[in-house]
Amino acid sequence: MKYQSQAVALPYFVAAIGLFVGQILFGLVMGLQYVVGDFLFPEIPFNVARMVHTNLLIVWLLFGFMGAAYYLVPEESETELYCPRLAQALFWVFLAAGALTILGYLLVDYATLAKYTGNDVLATMGREFLEQPLLTKIGIVVVALAFLFNITMTVLKGRKTSITVVLLLGLWGLAIFFLFSFYNPTNLVLDKFYWWWVVHLWVEGVWELIMAALLAFVLIKVTGVDREVIDKWLYVIIALALVTGIIGTGHHYYWIGAPGYWQWWGSIFSALEPIPFFAMTVFAFNMVNRRRREHPNKAAVLWALGTGVMAFLGAGVWGFLHTLAPVNYYTHGSQITAAHGHMAFYGAYVMVVITIISYAMPILRGRACNSRKAQVLEMWSFWLMTIAMVFITLFLTAAGILQVWLQRISDSPMPFMAVQGQVSLFYWLREISGVIFLIGLIAYLVSFFVKDGDKPATT
Amino acid sequence: MSHASHAIADRRSTLLWLALLAATALTWAIGEGHASGPAIAALLLAVAMAKGTVVILDFMALARAPLLWRIALLGWLALVCALIGLAYWKGMP
Amino acid sequence: MHAAKHTLSPSLPAEPRLAGDLAIWIFILAELLAFGLFFAAYAFARAHDPALFAAEQEALNRNAGAINTALLLTASYFVVRAVHAAEAGRGRQGARWLLAALGCAGGFVVIKLAEYAAAFDAGISLSSSTFHMFYLSLTFFHFMHVLLGMVILGALWLNARRGRYGPRDMNGIETGAAYWHMVDLVWLVLFPLVYVIR
Numbered sequence: 001m002k003y004q005s006q007a008v009a010l011p012y013f014v015a016a017i018g019l020f021v022g023q024i025l026f027g028l029v030m031g032l033q034y035v036v037g038d039f040l041f042p043e044i045p046f047n048v049a050r051m052v053h054t055n056l057l058i059v060w061l062l063f064g065f066m067g068a069a070y071y072l073v074p075e076e077s078e079t080e081l082y083c084p085r086l087a088q089a090l091f092w093v094f095l096a097a098g099a100l101t102i103l104g105y106l107l108v109d110y111a112t113l114a115k116y117t118g119n120d121v122l123a124t125m126g127r128e129f130l131e132q133p134l135l136t137k138i139g140i141v142v143v144a145l146a147f148l149f150n151i152t153m154t155v156l157k158g159r160k161t162s163i164t165v166v167l168l169l170g171l172w173g174l175a176i177f178f179l180f181s182f183y184n185p186t187n188l189v190l191d192k193f194y195w196w197w198v199v200h201l202w203v204e205g206v207w208e209l210i211m212a213a214l215l216a217f218v219l220i221k222v223t224g225v226d227r228e229v230i231d232k233w234l235y236v237i238i239a240l241a242l243v244t245g246i247i248g249t250g251h252h253y254y255w256i257g258a259p260g261y262w263q264w265w266g267s268i269f270s271a272l273e274p275i276p277f278f279a280m281t282v283f284a285f286n287m288v289n290r291r292r293r294e295h296p297n298k299a300a301v302l303w304a305l306g307t308g309v310m311a312f313l314g315a316g317v318w319g320f321l322h323t324l325a326p327v328n329y330y331t332h333g334s335q336i337t338a339a340h341g342h343m344a345f346y347g348a349y350v351m352v353v354i355t356i357i358s359y360a361m362p363i364l365r366g367r368a369c370n371s372r373k374a375q376v377l378e379m380w381s382f383w384l385m386t387i388a389m390v391f392i393t394l395f396l397t398a399a400g401i402l403q404v405w406l407q408r409i410s411d412s413p414m415p416f417m418a419v420q421g422q423v424s425l426f427y428w429l430r431e432i433s434g435v436i437f438l439i440g441l442i443a444y445l446v447s448f449f450v451k452d453g454d455k456p457a458t459t
Numbered sequence: 460m461s462h463a464s465h466a467i468a469d470r471r472s473t474l475l476w477l478a479l480l481a482a483t484a485l486t487w488a489i490g491e492g493h494a495s496g497p498a499i500a501a502l503l504l505a506v507a508m509a510k511g512t513v514v515i516l517d518f519m520a521l522a523r524a525p526l527l528w529r530i531a532l533l534g535w536l537a538l539v540c541a542l543i544g545l546a547y548w549k550g551m552p
Numbered sequence: 553m554h555a556a557k558h559t560l561s562p563s564l565p566a567e568p569r570l571a572g573d574l575a576i577w578i579f580i581l582a583e584l585l586a587f588g589l590f591f592a593a594y595a596f597a598r599a600h601d602p603a604l605f606a607a608e609q610e611a612l613n614r615n616a617g618a619i620n621t622a623l624l625l626t627a628s629y630f631v632v633r634a635v636h637a638a639e640a641g642r643g644r645q646g647a648r649w650l651l652a653a654l655g656c657a658g659g660f661v662v663i664k665l666a667e668y669a670a671a672f673d674a675g676i677s678l679s680s681s682t683f684h685m686f687y688l689s690l691t692f693f694h695f696m697h698v699l700l701g702m703v704i705l706g707a708l709w710l711n712a713r714r715g716r717y718g719p720r721d722m723n724g725i726e727t728g729a730a731y732w733h734m735v736d737l738v739w740l741v742l743f744p745l746v747y748v749i750r
Binding site: 462465468469472473475476479480483484486487489490491493495499500503504506507510511514515517518519520521523524525526528531532535536538539540542543545546547549550551552 | 566568569570571577581584585588591592595596598599600602606610614615617618621622625626628629631632633636639640726729730733734736737740741743744745747748749750
Binding site for chain 3: 261
């Protein structure tokens, strides 16, 4: 660790991993509810499990991004963090807000939660992924602004690199686009527009900048390739990500009451969205092939390469599968969307956060890399989780194709619930894959505690 | 590069520029003459391809670039024109 | 082109080399892919209703389109001259060529805006017909590229005036030039496709 204040990243990473475990457990509960409808009913109904599963994902990724920024920015800026105490305080605020929100979801019914948290003052609840009570939303904004203040001041007083510039752009964009979650026009079409401006412009816009910056940072560290080369790639990737991502939002406007030309604009530009992900994959492999040193942290290199490949497959290829308007006309909101969502989030954002944790955690714990034994276990967890996710995606895709066929294309379309019965075999297979994913995650947790005579791996 | 070879390169670009302007005039004249039909469409596409090839090879200096890049750009031009031609043919009564 | 190599062995061609930065060429490929998709979409949408496309295409101002083609080609030619000047060690003189190119690009913008004004006066919008949707979308997408190209040419001009380009410092000017030529190249297909072929 080059700067003392980088240490504030540690609790953020720990919290991220902890909430990740929670997310997977609720995912398994929900996966089972697909086939055993009354499992855990009425304690944890399906809609609550789903809300907790998706909200935990977002919260733990935000923890990961914040931790990554606190770790990365001092090192890139070559100066201590502007105010480490603020970062420590914000951690507890954010953790408490997150925990209270999840408890609120689980212990109180949603309407009561809305009543007690001021939803009648400013109605912001009830929209998918943005279900958080008003107080939580305000908390997120306060934490994000204080965090951005801290990070931006650090960058301003130190060295400016393309990595910190891109990271800041992404983080500020993340905060600014979240503001649209406070605006709920009664016009349903407008409402959907603003909803997508948060959801889409996050994951297919500014988050990609954060991802590219984190990936570039780790690649510089583990390959020793010249900063100049990496900078150039970084700028091309963000230009591509922004152009395709921003206009590509149009692929959500097809059926929400927006003008018809969005079917053309959305189809053409979102069809190009795989390109920045492809560029990232080429970038990652190119850098590792040109490496000037053998970094002893093999696990971090594996995660970095895995991010490139899985993000391209999940976000790029699986997104492209159903992005064209004539295809989406049939597949909209089917299990194909779920397949894409799972692999894209895992490949792009889960893996990039684990990449930076894998690189930074040993250093935060006072060593260049973990012991050989710990790394081997971590690499096992990589393969278990990644392969399990590939199978989850494949089974959901199969379920989706069958669903679309039976429910929407066939000459005698079946009703929704009847079709759900027909595809239950795939849901069972998906649940088994989910259990394997959990095993991989447990292996990942254990890898933090493996002792091997405390001898770090050497090349 | 010697002074003379610079002058040659300049003169070459000037001639190509004039040729490109002439080709543009041809396209414009066909448009104003309201000519239509597959032969005219093919001619217009051929003119566009010729102009594009000049820009790619000479102006973008891809004539001196690695083969793969030349193929990529010329291939893009050929593919786009071929698709336009195919669509035109599909739309004929 | 490496000057030294040429004088030593005029008969041998120089080592194959991409003029400009690799990153800009990757970007150009992506841009071309976007335009290519858009062109193909136009062509196949037209195939569904050639009569409507022909009727509305007839109403476009082909004179404006042709003059704009000439302006872009001329700007491209001026950029080539600026690159040649820098190669010959006359970078400052190249600045004047770049300024002339900027002038042509400005002319394109003015004419295009006049065309848009006339179209909007006639009640044409993105939703008025499939042809108009494509006409406005394609030309506007290209228009944004012209504006970006002008920003790049402006930066090249400032640098050239300061004498930043010469036989040994070609990367910057070649990179900017490549982008501008791409803007020109795309229009060379767009003009016949949208304005003329029927």
